[in-house]
Amino acid sequence: MSVDLVISCDCGRLAGKLRAVSPATGARYVCHCKDCQAFIHFLRRQSDVLDRNAGTDVYQTQPSRLVIAQGIDQLQCVRLTAKPTLRWYTRCCNTPLFNTTPSGKYPFLSVICHCTDPNLRDEAMGPVRGHLFPAEAVGDMSGKVEAGGNRMLLAVLYRMLWERLSGRYKRSPLFDPGTGEPVSAPEVMSPADRLKLDATITEAVSQ
Numbered sequence: 700m701s702v703d704l705v706i707s708c709d710c711g712r713l714a715g716k717l718r719a720v721s722p723a724t725g726a727r728y729v730c731h732c733k734d735c736q737a738f739i740h741f742l743r744r745q746s747d748v749l750d751r752n753a754g755t756d757v758y759q760t761q762p763s764r765l766v767i768a769q770g771i772d773q774l775q776c777v778r779l780t781a782k783p784t785l786r787w788y789t790r791c792c793n794t795p796l797f798n799t800t801p802s803g804k805y806p807f808l809s810v811i812c813h814c815t816d817p818n819l820r821d822e823a824m825g826p827v828r829g830h831l832f833p834a835e836a837v838g839d840m841s842g843k844v845e846a847g848g849n850r851m852l853l854a855v856l857y858r859m860l861w862e863r864l865s866g867r868y869k870r871s872p873l874f875d876p877g878t879g880e881p882v883s884a885p886e887v888m889s890p891a892d893r894l895k896l897d898a899t900i901t902e903a904v905s906q
């Protein structure tokens with residue numbers, strides 16, 4: 700059974716939903732990669748978003764499922780590295796929302812579960828399938844199942860193809876349906892600022 704899962708930023712200015720979510724329409728992982736960690740630290744949300752192994756709970760699905768009903772003017776995105784990933788958050792209250800590719804023409808959406816209804820999240824998205832980049836985690840990861848690899852990549856490509864061939868990718872509220880450009884111009888962090896951010900993370904972790 701699928702459900703419409705409410706999403707909102709912490710202050711409520713941005714709100715919407717993910718349509719028809721079920722464990723079969725996406726895949727839930729905890730990502731421990733350095734870039735996901737850096738994003739949450741950039742927003743200064745590490746204490747309430749990252750788990751004790753510095754992991755971020757994410758749900759990968761099709762962008763056409765996303766509806767933003769209000770507060771689209773609060774959307775902001777940032778690129779933290781030379782890698783093209785766009786990381787979306789709200790300017791009103793620094794709530795991390797999504798990770799996407801840089802163009803809507805390559806439809807990929809990773810929803811940061813923090814912005815979804817906590818009462819329905821587990822039922823809608825299903826359990827965490829495993830941990831991505833466990834080698835970059837903080838603390839003891841023994842007993843945690845590693846995920847990713849070809850199976851995840853194939854699922855991502857399949858969802859991308861499904862969106863492209865059906866034309867549904869044009870429904871994503873994050874990108875212009877014609878040009879594929881993001882609706883909010885990305886901030887790009889300089890390498891120097893990223894080094895500074897990484898230094899604050901190292902300091903925070905060692906405390």
Ligand SMILES: [Zn+2]
Nearest residue numbers: 708710791792
């Ligand atoms: Zn907000």
Ligand SMILES: [Zn+2]
Nearest residue numbers: 730731732735
């Ligand atoms: Zn990551």
